[in-house]
Amino acid sequence: MKHFLTTEDLERETIEGLLDDADGFTEVLKRPIPKVPALRGKTIATMFFEPSTRTKMSFDKAAKALSADTVAFSPGTSALSKGESFKDTALTVRAMGVDLMVVRHKATGAAWRLADWLDIPIVNGGDGAHQHPTQALLDCQTIRQRFGSLDGLQIAIVGDIKHSRVARSNVFAMSTLGAEVTLVGPPTLLPVDIASWPVSTTSDLDAVIPNVDVVYLLRVQTERGGASVFPSFAEYAERFGMSNRRFAALKSDAVVLHPGPMNRGVEISHDVADDKRALILEQVSNGVATRMAVLFRLLGGERDA
Amino acid sequence: MHDIVLANGSVLTSAGVRKASVAVQGGSIVAIGDDLGDSTRTVDCAAKWIGPALVDLHAHLREPGQEWKEDIASGSRAAAAGGYGAVIAMPNTDPPIDAGHLARFVRDRGDDVGLVDVFSAGCISLGRRGETMSHLDDLWNAGVRVFTDDGDSVKNAALLRAAMEYIAALGGVVSQHAVDPDLSAAGFMHEGAVSSRLGMYAIPSQADDITIARDITLAEMTGAHYHVQHLSTASGVKLIRSAKERGLRVTSEVSPHHLTFDHTDVATTHSDFKVMPPLREPHDRAALVEGLLDGTIDAIATDHAPHAALEKEVPFEHAPNGILGLEWAASVAIGVAGLDQERFFDRMSIRPAAIAQLEHHGTPLEVGGDATMVVIDPSDVWVPVSTESKSRNAPYLGRQMTGRVHMTMLRGSVTHTVSS
Numbered sequence: 001m002k003h004f005l006t007t008e009d010l011e012r013e014t015i016e017g018l019l020d021d022a023d024g025f026t027e028v029l030k031r032p033i034p035k036v037p038a039l040r041g042k043t044i045a046t047m048f049f050e051p052s053t054r055t056k057m058s059f060d061k062a063a064k065a066l067s068a069d070t071v072a073f074s075p076g077t078s079a080l081s082k083g084e085s086f087k088d089t090a091l092t093v094r095a096m097g098v099d100l101m102v103v104r105h106k107a108t109g110a111a112w113r114l115a116d117w118l119d120i121p122i123v124n125g126g127d128g129a130h131q132h133p134t135q136a137l138l139d140c141q142t143i144r145q146r147f148g149s150l151d152g153l154q155i156a157i158v159g160d161i162k163h164s165r166v167a168r169s170n171v172f173a174m175s176t177l178g179a180e181v182t183l184v185g186p187p188t189l190l191p192v193d194i195a196s197w198p199v200s201t202t203s204d205l206d207a208v209i210p211n212v213d214v215v216y217l218l219r220v221q222t223e224r225g226g227a228s229v230f231p232s233f234a235e236y237a238e239r240f241g242m243s244n245r246r247f248a249a250l251k252s253d254a255v256v257l258h259p260g261p262m263n264r265g266v267e268i269s270h271d272v273a274d275d276k277r278a279l280i281l282e283q284v285s286n287g288v289a290t291r292m293a294v295l296f297r298l299l300g301g302e303r304d305a
Numbered sequence: 306m307h308d309i310v311l312a313n314g315s316v317l318t319s320a321g322v323r324k325a326s327v328a329v330q331g332g333s334i335v336a337i338g339d340d341l342g343d344s345t346r347t348v349d350c351a352a353k354w355i356g357p358a359l360v361d362l363h364a365h366l367r368e369p370g371q372e373w374k375e376d377i378a379s380g381s382r383a384a385a386a387g388g389y390g391a392v393i394a395m396p397n398t399d400p401p402i403d404a405g406h407l408a409r410f411v412r413d414r415g416d417d418v419g420l421v422d423v424f425s426a427g428c429i430s431l432g433r434r435g436e437t438m439s440h441l442d443d444l445w446n447a448g449v450r451v452f453t454d455d456g457d458s459v460k461n462a463a464l465l466r467a468a469m470e471y472i473a474a475l476g477g478v479v480s481q482h483a484v485d486p487d488l489s490a491a492g493f494m495h496e497g498a499v500s501s502r503l504g505m506y507a508i509p510s511q512a513d514d515i516t517i518a519r520d521i522t523l524a525e526m527t528g529a530h531y532h533v534q535h536l537s538t539a540s541g542v543k544l545i546r547s548a549k550e551r552g553l554r555v556t557s558e559v560s561p562h563h564l565t566f567d568h569t570d571v572a573t574t575h576s577d578f579k580v581m582p583p584l585r586e587p588h589d590r591a592a593l594v595e596g597l598l599d600g601t602i603d604a605i606a607t608d609h610a611p612h613a614a615l616e617k618e619v620p621f622e623h624a625p626n627g628i629l630g631l632e633w634a635a636s637v638a639i640g641v642a643g644l645d646q647e648r649f650f651d652r653m654s655i656r657p658a659a660i661a662q663l664e665h666h667g668t669p670l671e672v673g674g675d676a677t678m679v680v681i682d683p684s685d686v687w688v689p690v691s692t693e694s695k696s697r698n699a700p701y702l703g704r705q706m707t708g709r710v711h712m713t714m715l716r717g718s719v720t721h722t723v724s725s
Binding site for chain 2: 008085086087105106107108109110112113128129130131162163164165168191192193194195196224225226227
């Protein structure tokens with residue numbers, strides 16, 4: 001594995017190997033001194049061209065728990081605001097002696113461009129509405145911890161599928177691990193021509209609720225690309241929100257996930273968000289351990305080091 | 306003693322294709338035949354096509370105003386290398402070509418360079434703002450025959466109707482960048498399986514089709530000659546075919562890149578594939594080739610659109626739209642679209658010259674005519690590695706092509722010979 005860019009072409013063994021590594025790092029993170037020297041002397045740059053709180057902090061924490069040094073780039077305070085190009089910015093940071101870059105960018109394919117231009121491993125921290133592969137890893141880890149395996153699980157991903165990198169990454173990771181994925185959303189937010197995706201689609205959430213083991217809720221907004229995509233938050237909540245009524249109709253061991261940040265009262269009710277079967281904070285915790293696994297693997301660390 | 310003899314080629318003459326030599330003296334063709342006598346220079350043209358120099362209905366030469374991308378000198382060199390004798394320069398420059406003196410400037414710059422006859426198209430709307438008519442009479446008097454707001458679609462149907470009525474009376478052609486601006490507003494690529502995978506905002510084929518359908522209705526209403534630029538969809542080809550069957554004055558062009566590439570190439574997210582209208586599906590590409598072969602599509606027009614490396618070396622969504630084309634359109638016509646010699650010169654020279662009403666271009670070779678010609682080896686297999694353009698946004702570079710321009714001549718002076 002040279003880079004970590006997308007879940008589309010990951011083998012099952014690769015994903016499971018990373019999740020197994022993450023299990024080990026979860027133990028590390030529970031120690032009195034939650035740190036290992038695995039990447040001592042390495043420098044990891046977080047290049048977040050698009051604002052982010054949790055993903056950037058999570059990568060930073062993961063790098064430090066592996067004893068790597070971190071340098072951070074943020075567009076507002078950088079030479080990018082003086083007109084430096086995306087490419088020059090990347091080459092400049094590389095020239096400082098960076099061993100790996102995590103990149104988040106609002107444009108699809110940005111991480112691939114860096115992989116073309118630079119000679120170091122690139123981790124895609126989210127590119128446009130395309131891919132966010134470490135999010136899929138942490139989600140799969142959260143589900144695996146609860147159910148033991150994703151094999152045969154029924155998973156509904158609900159909301160703005162069309163504009164979601166989280167949905168795209170999870171569709172391929174979850175189905176590679178054996179889950180059956182259903183995409184649920186208003187017709188305006190389901191992507192076109194997806195016969196090649198390992199999923200079924202529907203706009204009827206209530207029809208799938210009794211059968212699912214996992215409901216994965218996505219954050220929504222009423223406008224996309226300047227176009228109106230559904231009438232109002234109230235109408236969205238009525239048809240696609242995880243209300244108390246729908247939560248009660250779920251199987252008793254079914255769980256709810258959300259990548260954050262949540263719109264309480266829109267895609268998830270206040271009560272469900274705080275229920276113990278909503279695994280939102282477990283997702284956040286697993287983010288650090290799974291990102292440790294990715295950084296460790298890419299920087300050539302031995303699994304048992 | 307002739308200046309130059311093109312010996313033993315396959316020559317497109319007014320009596321059809323025949324095996325012959327062509328003798329040139331003082332800028333004119335002085336003989337077409339078998340044994341033409343002594344010459345200062347003789348070029349062996351065995352197994353090569355000889356015909357009128359090519360005519361491009363659609364090139365962005367970027368001058369005035371964007372000379373870091375291209376200028377009329379570099380664009381002329383690229384055109385000569387591509388076999389062209391005449392180029393219609395698009396008017397979306399800075400300032401836009403919306404008045405006669407600006408069109409004269411472009412033509413005069415072309416004459417100064419002297420490699421290719423450069424004619425300027427003129428804007429339909431003042432400042433390309435889509436609100437009021439440009440100085441149509443003034444442009445007409447400056448020699449403009451092709452009117453377009455290319456780069457933008459004329460969205461306002463009332464303005465387009467009025468422009469069609471006015472330009473029809475002058476005798477010009479209304480040439481439309483037919484992409485609905487609302488349906489395409491947020492889009493970067495074709496809407497389909499690839500855009501869904503990439504999560505990219507996308508442009509449905511219907512953005513082109515509804516504009517073409519509306520405009521055909523207005524062309525029927527006004528009697529104007531309506532020309533569709535850079536056709537990209539199978540359904541657009543059908544609309545043109547049916548309009549032609551109804552006898553309307555409708556013509557169309559296709560770009561070399563829409564004949565060569567499709568949206569699966571965009572999956573690489575390389576910004577050289579970013580273009581408007583976007584590269585569509587393999588079945589669209591096939592329909593464009595078919596439409597070109599059967600004559601529904603009148604011309605290959607390059608939509609040569611230079612952008613500097615610094616503008617293209619960014620993520621796909623941030624890159625400007627456009628692909629270079631002048632130097633490889635002939636190769637695409639032969640190697641990709643499979644045009645034979647007669648159809649090649651018909652779609653690359655004769656019909657485009659007729660659409661743009663160019664005199665002294667796009668006519669089969671005849672004694673007494675201008676020696677404005679091209680020599681093409683239709684079976685030369687080659688790999689382009691460089692360009693005469695100031696820009697390099699050309700996904701053809703490094704790709705093997707079949708068919709190559711070996712010599713271009715403008716009124717007897719050789720403007721390009723193949724270097725290898």
